[in-house]
Amino acid sequence: MNKIAAPIIAAYWVAMAATSAYADTVSVEFTDEVIRNLYVETLRSVNGSWNVNATLDLQQDGTIISRPDGQIEMGKETLVDSLKSVEPNYRPLALRFILLHELWHQVQFRDQGSDVNEEALGLNRFLECQADLMASRFLGSAFVEAFAKDPDAIEKFYGGLFDLGDFEEGGSSHPSIEHRKLAITRGLMRLLFESGALFQGQETSKAAFAAIAGIRNGEADLQWSVRQCQLITQMDDAAVAAVTRGTPQLNWNTNANGSVTYRIPYTNTGSVPLRVELEIIMAQVPRDDRHDLGKRRLLFGADYLFDIASGGTYTVTGKLPWVASDVMMPQIVFPPDPGSLMRAEFLNENTNLSATTTTATEISPDEIVLKEALLALSSNAKFEFSNFRQGAARYRGDELAYRSSLALPGAESTTIILHRKGEVDVRAQFSEKDKNRVRLTYEKYDLMLRHMFPNKLVKKDAHRSKYSKSDYNSSRVQVSRYCELEILSYVSSEDDDASFSIELSAVKF
Numbered sequence: 001m002n003k004i005a006a007p008i009i010a011a012y013w014v015a016m017a018a019t020s021a022y023a024d025t026v027s028v029e030f031t032d033e034v035i036r037n038l039y040v041e042t043l044r045s046v047n048g049s050w051n052v053n054a055t056l057d058l059q060q061d062g063t064i065i066s067r068p069d070g071q072i073e074m075g076k077e078t079l080v081d082s083l084k085s086v087e088p089n090y091r092p093l094a095l096r097f098i099l100l101h102e103l104w105h106q107v108q109f110r111d112q113g114s115d116v117n118e119e120a121l122g123l124n125r126f127l128e129c130q131a132d133l134m135a136s137r138f139l140g141s142a143f144v145e146a147f148a149k150d151p152d153a154i155e156k157f158y159g160g161l162f163d164l165g166d167f168e169e170g171g172s173s174h175p176s177i178e179h180r181k182l183a184i185t186r187g188l189m190r191l192l193f194e195s196g197a198l199f200q201g202q203e204t205s206k207a208a209f210a211a212i213a214g215i216r217n218g219e220a221d222l223q224w225s226v227r228q229c230q231l232i233t234q235m236d237d238a239a240v241a242a243v244t245r246g247t248p249q250l251n252w253n254t255n256a257n258g259s260v261t262y263r264i265p266y267t268n269t270g271s272v273p274l275r276v277e278l279e280i281i282m283a284q285v286p287r288d289d290r291h292d293l294g295k296r297r298l299l300f301g302a303d304y305l306f307d308i309a310s311g312g313t314y315t316v317t318g319k320l321p322w323v324a325s326d327v328m329m330p331q332i333v334f335p336p337d338p339g340s341l342m343r344a345e346f347l348n349e350n351t352n353l354s355a356t357t358t359t360a361t362e363i364s365p366d367e368i369v370l371k372e373a374l375l376a377l378s379s380n381a382k383f384e385f386s387n388f389r390q391g392a393a394r395y396r397g398d399e400l401a402y403r404s405s406l407a408l409p410g411a412e413s414t415t416i417i418l419h420r421k422g423e424v425d426v427r428a429q430f431s432e433k434d435k436n437r438v439r440l441t442y443e444k445y446d447l448m449l450r451h452m453f454p455n456k457l458v459k460k461d462a463h464r465s466k467y468s469k470s471d472y473n474s475s476r477v478q479v480s481r482y483c484e485l486e487i488l489s490y491v492s493s494e495d496d497d498a499s500f501s502i503e504l505s506a507v508k509f
């Protein structure tokens with residue numbers, strides 16, 4: 001059901017009302033005109049990004065709900081009553097959040113349809129999570145200003161939520177308390193990240209902020225929101241349930257503001273292979289109440305993406321810094337702990353993976369984006385990459401070339417090539433031309449291949465052509481039964497010609 005509980009949303013703002021960040025905000029009486037004007041202003045602020053249009057049906061009484069026919073019903077008495085606990089200065093911002101949440105449901109109706117029933121609780125929780133996430137993501141400059149004045153603004157924003165206790169765990173159509181907190185936190189953090197004002201000249205801080213907010217380079221809002229809510233709600237319950245955690249090994253460096261190294265094994269207890277993405281998070285909790293999830297602060301994060309065979313075990317390893325104070329202590333959070341992040345999906349049962357114990361080290365955000373693109377292409381190699389051919393073919397001698405609808409990150413062009421002899425390749429050409437840059441790029445991607453596919457054999461080859469007096473370097477890995485991946489660098493010793501490319505080839509058996 002796409003209905004927001006207005007008293008719950010209002011509670012997000014109870015604690016925040018104490019901050020001085022909005023001291024200059026004008027108190028507003030919610031007349032019909034004020035509510036309608038704020039709705040028009042809110043709709044205008046997101047229409048360019050969301051391309052949504054809906055009508056506000058303001059009634060004297062009734063509930064607050066978004067409907068598939070393009071109507072957002074808002075009972076004025078319900079709204080005013082729910083906002084009584086919010087100090088007058090902050091009520092316009094609280095109302096804006098409610099309106100954004102309902103407007104995102106209109107986007108969902110348009111793009112995904114409205115055939116969602118009570119039996120699809122997992123999908124319902126995902127949709128509500130996404131509405132929370134996108135509403136906080138687009139809350140606007142007022143929250144950015146609040147955070148600049150008070151670093152605790154995020155915790156204060158949702159703090160009151162945990163005092164209500166009217167979420168139904170498990171069977172509710174809305175996410176759990178901790179999941180809603182995560183969604184709103186990450187939405188606000190992306191809002192802060194995209195503002196740019198907080199990180200002028202602080203690229204290291206910006207990168208750390210992006211990591212804990214789950215932001216990947218080049219990932220658009222919509223794709224980001226889908227991935228985040230899959231992680232937060234762990235939407236495919238059956239696939240997630242097949243991932244069983246073993247005994248974690250934690251080694252805490254007890255020096256002041258030290259670090260913790262970890263080894264955490266995960267086993268696929270299901271009957272088919274799985275693809276798993278999960279995050280290991282370093283947080284802070286109060287020393288006097290370490291179980292109070294409402295006061296948990298997220299500080300650092302590490303992302304992992306791996307495939308795991310039926311009966312196989314992956315051990316994720318890494319190191320995270322921790323920070324403590326007299327009142328706050330460090331806490332490491334990993335699936336399936338409350339508030340942890342993980343998503344999983346079943347792979348084709350014929351996917352060729354070894355049921356062995358493998359160690360997965362942390363993958364950088366850029367590597368994860370590249371790996372997801374490589375895996376998406378390789379999974380379609382059996383069908384000669386037909387799902388990704390775009391537009392009309394161009395004749396190039398004895399080849400047919402299509403643009404690929406999925407471009408590899410960083411590539412100047414990504415092309416699907418059908419050769420006369422029957423081979424089919426995906427070729428990504430990079431813009432590097434300088435000889436030294438080409439060599440460095442090749443070594444970088446060679447290391448990335450070994451990092452991304454730790455259980456695969458990477459074959460490296462280097463040779464010099466006696467005809468063209470050129471150096472060739474290549475690294476190849478059998479990504480799947482049907483796909484081989486190769487990175488290739490070419491550097492001429494006679495002129496300035498140099499190039500770097502990535503190629504995926506459909507393998508026939």
